[in-house]
Amino acid sequence: MSLKTTATIASFGGKLLKLTHDATTTGCEMALNLYLPPNAGATQQKVPVLFYLSGLTCTGDNCAEKGFFQYGASQKGIAIVYPDTSPRGLKIQGEDDSYDFGSGAGFYIDATADPWSKNYKMESYITSELPKALFSSFPELDSSRVSITGHSMGGHGALTLFLKNPGMYKSVSALAPIANPSNCPWGEKAFKGYLGDDKESWKKHDATELIKKWKSSFDTLIDVGTGDNFYKQKQLLPENFLEAAKQSGNDKGIVLRMQPDYDHSYYFISTFATDHVNHAAKYLF
């Protein structure tokens, strides 16, 4: 369904649009933010797009307010899409019971297990319905130049959607991604709930499994803070991803930076946001 603009906010020379639409994949109204850089619509030249997928508990608002992506996006002339992290308000039993499952925790997959399979279709929403809605509503966006990045659960989303959809995205990067969800508490809970007990079915949603079968070149920038408690608790496991990439010969283009003392917060995200915009810009231009 078409996007409705509920607010327009000046930011770094461009505009942050607060958007909503009735999404058919999720069966509910979805909210998101779209940042249009200063040059969007100024000429015939369309601007490329960077999807930023947020982490657990977030909406599209958190990073738009605190992530500092608009600064780099304004300079480079890249639009940023900040989608929500799950369907909302469906009244499915248990959807609001925990911070790491249900509302705010869609994990960017299409659920197959009941009662989630009807609405928790964030993979279809992010890769198909939302881009269609955006590119039909905003002709200043270039549907042929799209990149993806994200933080934590959104880093998992970015890596897996890139690896599942060869050619869809020009580049991928991630901040503190959940890089091997099948082997960490967050991922195990989510995959069990959304996909069921068959761990074989989890593999096609796990970046560490997907990289093993990747057959093309693979470049990415991944930042993880050494002071990140979730890293210490082995929720992120970037080493597993790197090791799997090494074993399959796909590690040459992976830049994994362990950032001293940085935590999991938006202080970490904002510090490295411009690096991730610049990473995308290399492939979008």
Next chain:
Amino acid sequence: MSLKTTATIASFGGKLLKLTHDATTTGCEMALNLYLPPNAGATQQKVPVLFYLSGLTCTGDNCAEKGFFQYGASQKGIAIVYPDTSPRGLKIQGEDDSYDFGSGAGFYIDATADPWSKNYKMESYITSELPKALFSSFPELDSSRVSITGHSMGGHGALTLFLKNPGMYKSVSALAPIANPSNCPWGEKAFKGYLGDDKESWKKHDATELIKKWKSSFDTLIDVGTGDNFYKQKQLLPENFLEAAKQSGNDKGIVLRMQPDYDHSYYFISTFATDHVNHAAKYLF
């Protein structure tokens, strides 16, 4: 009393410290944030300091999270101090009744009217007790190079504290300041409550009155968004300040920029934060 560090957070190559201390001016524990740029303490060379005074309802956290002063401060090698906006938790009747008076709304003045005069001494806190505590606890800060800036109520604070204390600050700038509080609803309510009904006593806390009597050179950068609803509601009145400066011959160094479409939010602050750091840097180095 000495400052206690309750958290240390990596940000833009430096450190954001969350601090608390028992303040005698306000008679309560005060919290603040201190950003130390990457070079602080790295050499014998002390780093200069920029005080950022926040607006109504804020604590020192909001701008540290959303204002992006750390980005420019990291590049320039300037420490940023983000104080709170009032005493807290004093159990004074009415202190939590409204967003624009009492808690979160100290207005950076020393109250003279009861029951506020005992604790609402934000002017003494910001200009005397807090800097003393900071400079004794953090020898890497240069007490001889201090500038001040702020947003909204904090812009009022920055302008008035600069004008009341010649030589204390190397420079001043403001984002959407309440520039003539004696003539706007926010200022009238606050001054009446904290100072009483005698409007003569208000003048020494009003930037538009203070600039009339200024006898030195005066340079400042003031940004105001044309889409700022509080500007439209005549809470800010930057034109009054500029007009008073003109009449007293103090306007030559005032750069008042009306920023098209920007609102009163942190989207506005973050967009122009680096300009205000750079303005301070001109005078601090």
